[in-house]
Amino acid sequence: MTLALYGHPFSSYTWKALIPLYAYDVAFEFRIVDADHPENVSVVQSAGPLGKFPVLQDGENLLFEATTIIDYIARHHTGEGTLIPDDPDAAIGMRMLDRVFDNYVMNSMQIVVDEYLCNAESPDMARCGEARARLEKTYAWLEDWLRFYPPMDHVTLIECAASPSLFYADWVHPISDKFPRLRSWRAHLLQLRPVARCVEDARPYRPFFPLGAPDRD
Structure with a gap:
């Protein structure tokens, strides 16, 4: 099947x-x-x-x-060592980064999105501000981490987690010039064939995003 x-x-x-x-x-x-x-x-x-x-x-x-x-x-369904390293310690490190993107990027971004979905006219700005502050701290951490993780075309669990979280997080809280490595890596991720396909397939639904539908991506 x-x-x-x-x-x-x-x-x-x-x-x-x-x-x-x-x-x-x-x-x-x-x-x-x-x-x-x-x-x-x-x-x-x-x-x-x-x-x-x-x-x-x-x-x-x-x-x-x-x-x-x-x-x-x-x-x-894929060869050994493709998405997740065979080495157990390397796999642990990769899964840690997966949690960073889900819990610190995606979840913080979603707090702001949910506020605007629930009450577009009067979202809880204090709650939004706290979530944006968490995103800013995470961006700074990722900027430093990227010194040791150069962009590559090989897709691992990290690219799978990072691509959608950074795509939408930058719409909610733009990645500023303070984080050049992170900005560059996001652009690199969006050019990867499987990620670019997701971006294009999602394009018709952009008007549903409560904080606008950026044309730059």
Whole structure:
């Protein structure tokens, strides 16, 4: 049975799961989760406790959480040492960075987005300010970390996690000139073939983003 990924083209975590599938030319079927496809919504709701996408279906297996999906793809559908290093210590370091992008970039960005989605006219500016401050601190940390992680075309768990989180975070809290390495790396990531494909597929949905739809990406 062909793999199936359930998600939405505008979803950052769906991107995270799509990027390794595109990067390593893994055969799969994309099944969009929206109001026009209730059968796909039902699968997602059955997979995890909160019914969130992305969900990967492989035969009778249903997996949720993007990082878990990438672990599964790495183990069963790509060559060894591609997405995640074979060396256990190197893998631990990579998973730590994966958590940085999910918990410190993506989650902080989402706080601001949720405020504007819930109350576009009067978002909680104090809460938004705290989230933006966390993003600024994380940008500074990543700027320093990038001294030891030069841009490359090989897609690993790090690129899968970094690409969608930095794409949207820069819309919410722009990466300033204070962080030239981070700005350059974001631009590099968006030029990678699998990431560029996600950017283009998501383009029609940009008007739904509450903080505008930048034309520069």
